Amino acid sequence: MNRILLVEDEPVNIQAVSGILKDHGYQVSVAISGAKALEVLTRVRPDLILLDVMMPGLDGFETCQLIKANADFREIPIIFLTAKTETDAIVRGFEVGAVDYVAKPFNGHELLARVRTHLSLDRLHRENRRLLLNVLPEPIAEKLKCQQGILAERYEDASVLFTDIVGFTPLSARLSPTELIELLNHIFSEFDELAAGFGLEKIKTIGDAYMVAGGLPEPHPEHLAAMASLSLEMHKVVHQAFDGLNLRVGLHVGSVIAGVIGRRKFIYDVWGETVNTASRLESHGAPDRVHVSQAVYQRLSHRFDFEARGITELKGKGPMETYFLLGEKS
Numbered sequence: 001m002n003r004i005l006l007v008e009d010e011p012v013n014i015q016a017v018s019g020i021l022k023d024h025g026y027q028v029s030v031a032i033s034g035a036k037a038l039e040v041l042t043r044v045r046p047d048l049i050l051l052d053v054m055m056p057g058l059d060g061f062e063t064c065q066l067i068k069a070n071a072d073f074r075e076i077p078i079i080f081l082t083a084k085t086e087t088d089a090i091v092r093g094f095e096v097g098a099v100d101y102v103a104k105p106f107n108g109h110e111l112l113a114r115v116r117t118h119l120s121l122d123r124l125h126r127e128n129r130r131l132l133l134n135v136l137p138e139p140i141a142e143k144l145k146c147q148q149g150i151l152a153e154r155y156e157d158a159s160v161l162f163t164d165i166v167g168f169t170p171l172s173a174r175l176s177p178t179e180l181i182e183l184l185n186h187i188f189s190e191f192d193e194l195a196a197g198f199g200l201e202k203i204k205t206i207g208d209a210y211m212v213a214g215g216l217p218e219p220h221p222e223h224l225a226a227m228a229s230l231s232l233e234m235h236k237v238v239h240q241a242f243d244g245l246n247l248r249v250g251l252h253v254g255s256v257i258a259g260v261i262g263r264r265k266f267i268y269d270v271w272g273e274t275v276n277t278a279s280r281l282e283s284h285g286a287p288d289r290v291h292v293s294q295a296v297y298q299r300l301s302h303r304f305d306f307e308a309r310g311i312t313e314l315k316g317k318g319p320m321e322t323y324f325l326l327g328e329k330s
Helices: 011-023 034-043 060-068 087-095 108-133 138-146 168-172 177-197 223-241 273-283 294-300
Strands: 003-007 027-031 048-051 078-082 100-103 152-166 201-206 209-214 246-261 267-271 289-293 304-314 318-328
Touching: 003 011, 003 034, 011 027, 011 108, 027 034, 034 060, 048 060, 048 108, 060 078, 060 087, 078 108, 087 100, 100 108, 152 168, 152 223, 152 273, 168 177, 177 201, 177 209, 177 223, 201 267, 209 223, 223 246, 223 289, 223 294, 223 318, 246 273, 246 294, 273 289, 273 304, 289 294, 294 304, 294 318
Parallel strands: 003 027, 003 048, 048 078, 078 100, 246 289
Antiparallel strands: 152 209, 152 246, 201 209, 246 267, 289 318, 304 318
């Protein structure tokens, strides 16, 4: 049931509007001034606000500006319901952030139609935003709303992790398609929760491979340590998901370029030598191990235990000193 906040100081109007809305299934909260409306918002988040203009103390325009200045409330649609119908007043109402302007005396059917319309539009907006944030990091989604053209940025200190499920391909011949997808969905959903919990950014999945980046799109001072902890937890997820499955992980740190590519099925992706090296560390690693570069070892050796692997020949990279991450120091 939708909740509507009515901000109105005239008892007759409060009774009339509240009656109409309640008769059609809406929950109604009432505030008799702009200041009271701001108090109500801290306790109850309405789905829509009906706001008078001419009130004692804060007028409707000032109240609307204060609501729109608050990140917690600015997305709530506001409809002005007022006898102030001069053109400059209507224009100002839209300028301060209202989605509609209904004149008093109002027609009940028209008011209900506008309320329904803006509630529906708000639901569509929130659903579109939810879907967008499933594809893009929130800071990138916000940038795309106000920036045209290519969106790309260099990050001088970022970590990149690749995983691959060892034994998944032969397993796919034994399980039904539904069982296989359910297993993969379970594992990757757990990975998603872990990555978010550590403040890291899932980049993409390719088949049974999973890619994560740290230190972007917003700074994360502990991104590399968080990535190391994530990799250890990922092994536990795979072991618990299916007996006999193991994970192979590669981790490297360095500079990357990140940005949005595509116009229809766009994605947020990461490029550079750091990405290539992390991928090679994964493919040249070992089951049930986290294979890391010397750069990772040097930065984390005071917090984590490692096992030296020696010189490893990475395809396309040549010989590199690499290590296996064992766990956090006692």
